[in-house]
Amino acid sequence: MRRIYESDALYRDDDEPGAPRERQREERPQSFRSVPSGSLSRWLVPDRVRRWGLSLEVVTPRTEFRVGEHVPFQVTIKNSLPFPVTVATRSPLLWTWHVDDHRAASKLSADGPPEEERGFRFERGERKRFRKRWDGMFKIADAEWERATTGEYTIGAGLNVEGAADRGLYSETTVTLRPE
Amino acid sequence: MALLEVDDLTVQFYTEDGVVTAADELSFTVESGEKFGVVGESGAGKSVTALSLMRLIEEPGRITDGEIRFKGEDILSMSESEVRSIRGNEMAMIFQDAQTALNPVYTVGEQISEAVRHHLDYSEADARDRAVQLMDDVGIPEPDARYDDYPHQFSGGMQQRVVIATALSCDPDLLIADEPTTALDVTIEAKILDLIENLADEYDTAVQLITHDLGVIAEVCDRVMVMYAGKPVEKAPVDDLYYDPKHPYTVGLMSSIPRVGEQRDRLQTIPGTMPDLVELPSGCSFHPRCPFAEDACTRKEPPLVDHETGQAADGDTDQHVAACLEYTGDLVEGLDYQVDVDGADPNTGSATERGRDHGA
Ligand code: SF4
Numbered sequence: 001m002r003r004i005y006e007s008d009a010l011y012r013d014d015d016e017p018g019a020p021r022e023r024q025r026e027e028r029p030q031s032f033r034s035v036p037s038g039s040l041s042r043w044l045v046p047d048r049v050r051r052w053g054l055s056l057e058v059v060t061p062r063t064e065f066r067v068g069e070h071v072p073f074q075v076t077i078k079n080s081l082p083f084p085v086t087v088a089t090r091s092p093l094l095w096t097w098h099v100d101d102h103r104a105a106s107k108l109s110a111d112g113p114p115e116e117e118r119g120f121r122f123e124r125g126e127r128k129r130f131r132k133r134w135d136g137m138f139k140i141a142d143a144e145w146e147r148a149t150t151g152e153y154t155i156g157a158g159l160n161v162e163g164a165a166d167r168g169l170y171s172e173t174t175v176t177l178r179p180e
Numbered sequence: 181m182a183l184l185e186v187d188d189l190t191v192q193f194y195t196e197d198g199v200v201t202a203a204d205e206l207s208f209t210v211e212s213g214e215k216f217g218v219v220g221e222s223g224a225g226k227s228v229t230a231l232s233l234m235r236l237i238e239e240p241g242r243i244t245d246g247e248i249r250f251k252g253e254d255i256l257s258m259s260e261s262e263v264r265s266i267r268g269n270e271m272a273m274i275f276q277d278a279q280t281a282l283n284p285v286y287t288v289g290e291q292i293s294e295a296v297r298h299h300l301d302y303s304e305a306d307a308r309d310r311a312v313q314l315m316d317d318v319g320i321p322e323p324d325a326r327y328d329d330y331p332h333q334f335s336g337g338m339q340q341r342v343v344i345a346t347a348l349s350c351d352p353d354l355l356i357a358d359e360p361t362t363a364l365d366v367t368i369e370a371k372i373l374d375l376i377e378n379l380a381d382e383y384d385t386a387v388q389l390i391t392h393d394l395g396v397i398a399e400v401c402d403r404v405m406v407m408y409a410g411k412p413v414e415k416a417p418v419d420d421l422y423y424d425p426k427h428p429y430t431v432g433l434m435s436s437i438p439r440v441g442e443q444r445d446r447l448q449t450i451p452g453t454m455p456d457l458v459e460l461p462s463g464c465s466f467h468p469r470c471p472f473a474e475d476a477c478t479r480k481e482p483p484l485v486d487h488e489t490g491q492a493a494d495g496d497t498d499q500h501v502a503a504c505l506e507y508t509g510d511l512v513e514g515l516d517y518q519v520d521v522d523g524a525d526p527n528t529g530s531a532t533e534r535g536r537d538h539g540a
Binding site for chain 2: 004014017118120130133139144
């Protein structure tokens with residue numbers, strides 16, 4: 001959290017000496033743009049339409065990597081509707097990624113954020129892009145990882161909603177790890 | 181019982197990019213009257229940790245785990261009004277930038293006396309007298325005349341003195357200073373640090389000083405915790421750490437300490453940058469930048485252990501602990517560096533000039 005003092009995550013109160021003072025309203029940083037729950041468009045737009053309008057795609061720059069090499073991937077989530085929509089997710093995460101069936105390349109049972117519905121807003125036609133990398137490791141215990149061996153691996157990403165795959169909000173791609 | 185006890189504090193932020201873990205199972209204590217330093221580069225989670233102690237973190241940030249006990253009371257289970265009565269009173273904070281604390285529409289005197297009146301039962305006239313006294317204590321010349329000035333009529337250094345006066349107004353037991361001199365130039369920096377140190381002694385206040393500069397810690401603090409990527413990587417009494425650093429990251433930080441007279445804006449000497457806290461490297465988070473990294477470092481996260489015995493840190497304040505696989509016997513090659521200390525008497529802890537030499 002590099003910019004905690006500029007973020008909305010800092011408690012402020014002009015009436016409390018000792019607390020940071022309030023600042024003038026500024027555009028919220030992109031990464032913080034989520035709201036506790038859905039907003040108006042959730043009620044006006046039928047669920048079906050809202051989800052048709054959203055799409056998600058995961059891509060890697062190539063399909064072959066050496067064992068030990070990092071595998072970068074890009075996830076793009078797009079709202080193709082001509083109006084803003086808010087999507088309600090199951091937890092404060094907008095999307096999740098997996099290697100084979102392992103969420104965030106971890107073989108531990110998921111210990112993710114609290115199950116708490118969250119609304120993420122997409123402007124009309126907005127495209128959100130996220131760059132990540134899989135470092136070719138699987139987490140196998142609290143403080144332990146193992147290196148993935150040669151072979152094929154599926155890298156998947158999905159919107160963090162119930163039944164993402166059935167609704168076309170999940171995408172995957174396959175990469176091959178070759179010997180070093 | 182320590183003044184402040186932090187156990188397994190975990191602070192996370194939920195962003196569109198994923199979960200940012202800014203503090204990861206962090207444990208430390210601050211004793212009454214002690215000066216405790218927290219050092220690390222920007223992005224290590226130092227500010228978030230400090231702000232969490234006063235419950236100043238809000239959505240999308242959240243303290244997800246751990247305990248914070250101040251004088252034995254659990255801060256995290258207190259009501260909002262209980263926290264408010266502690267904040268700015270028994271526990272006060274100096275922020276990186278005076279602007280975070282000062283309100284531009286009130287005079288500096290009003291702001292200090294307001295702090296006095298908020299927590300102490302003073303009349304308006306008494307609060308004014310106390311404010312003027314505090315302004316004098318922190319070295320603001322002609323405090324009576326300057327009481328009615330607005331913050332913009334003060335220089336950056338003088339503004340930070342006002343913030344210090346406000347913070348000390350209720351005679352806190354713990355003063356948290358988060359990079360209090362970042363926004364100031366070097367000559368003012370030394371004066372402000374001296375001021376904090378002297379006032380802390382005078383008021384018998386414990387200080388948690390947060391900085392990216394190990395040289396500052398060495399001058400002011402008794403004990404130090406080095407943070408990297410949201411975790412402590414080394415904790416020790418300041419002389420032990422300074423003369424015998426055990427973590428390669430600390431050694432790297434030491435090489436960033438300027439020699440006397442050297443330009444402050446020196447080159448970053450640890451290659452690479454702090455990892456993105458949303459995507460930490462596997463194993464030891466420092467491995468992509470560590471000159472001694474081995475294969476094991478990518479597979480195992482080193483626990484914080486006593487460097488001599490390899491036993492887990494037990495909270496003993498004199499213990500020198502580090503989180504490197506060297507001390508759990510997991511490295512094949514091991515560490516190989518040398519720290520040269522010149523022009524310093526190890527017993528005074530007043531050294532400001534250091535040389536270093538480490539190589540794999
Ligand atoms: S565990 Fe490995 S990478 Fe981490 S500090 Fe020690 S030698 Fe460096």
